[in-house]
Amino acid sequence: MSKRTVRVYGFLEDAQGRVLVSAERFRGKPLVKYPGGGVEWGEGIREALVREFQEELQLDVTVGDLVFFNEFPVVSAFDIEVQVFSFFYRVAAVGPMEFTTFPEVEVPHEDGERAVWVPRAELAAQPFTYMIEQEATKAFLAASH
Numbered sequence: 001m002s003k004r005t006v007r008v009y010g011f012l013e014d015a016q017g018r019v020l021v022s023a024e025r026f027r028g029k030p031l032v033k034y035p036g037g038g039v040e041w042g043e044g045i046r047e048a049l050v051r052e053f054q055e056e057l058q059l060d061v062t063v064g065d066l067v068f069f070n071e072f073p074v075v076s077a078f079d080i081e082v083q084v085f086s087f088f089y090r091v092a093a094v095g096p097m098e099f100t101t102f103p104e105v106e107v108p109h110e111d112g113e114r115a116v117w118v119p120r121a122e123l124a125a126q127p128f129t130y131m132i133e134q135e136a137t138k139a140f141l142a143a144s145h
Contacts, residue, residue: 003082008049009036009133010091011067011140017120019140022056023105024113027078031129032105034088034136035115045087053091057099057115064090067143068136077130088136120144 039048076082
């Protein structure tokens with residue numbers, strides 16, 4: 001039986017042109033990605049992204065333009081029977097961004113996540129875990145010029 005999962009992530013920029021990156025450990029695996037996660041059953045993609053930012057950062061966001069969608073097949077790192085489809089949108093904070101951030105993209109030793117502001121000029125050099133994030137980064141940077 002073929003299984004699929006839909007994921008959604010956001011490019012959040014601050015006033016200094018930095019982009020928020022998430023360094024996390026999930027089920028023991030180190031991940032460097034953008035804030036976001038899975039779309040739940042019965043939930044819209046944009047609705048899921050708003051929920052994910054609220055859950056992860058206690059931050060309300062509005063969802064803007066779609067920046068990237070993987071048109072190439074990706075097998076889940078957590079279940080080889082699952083194909084992953086990921087959407088990446090621009091998001092904007094509705095209120096003040098008062099969540100905790102860390103100075104460097106460093107994955108925690110235990111399950112959990114760390115938010116890190118990365119200057120746009122350094123974004124392409126970040127150690128994103130999967131090709132989806134690498135390709136989404138390229139699309140974001142190309143669309144930002």
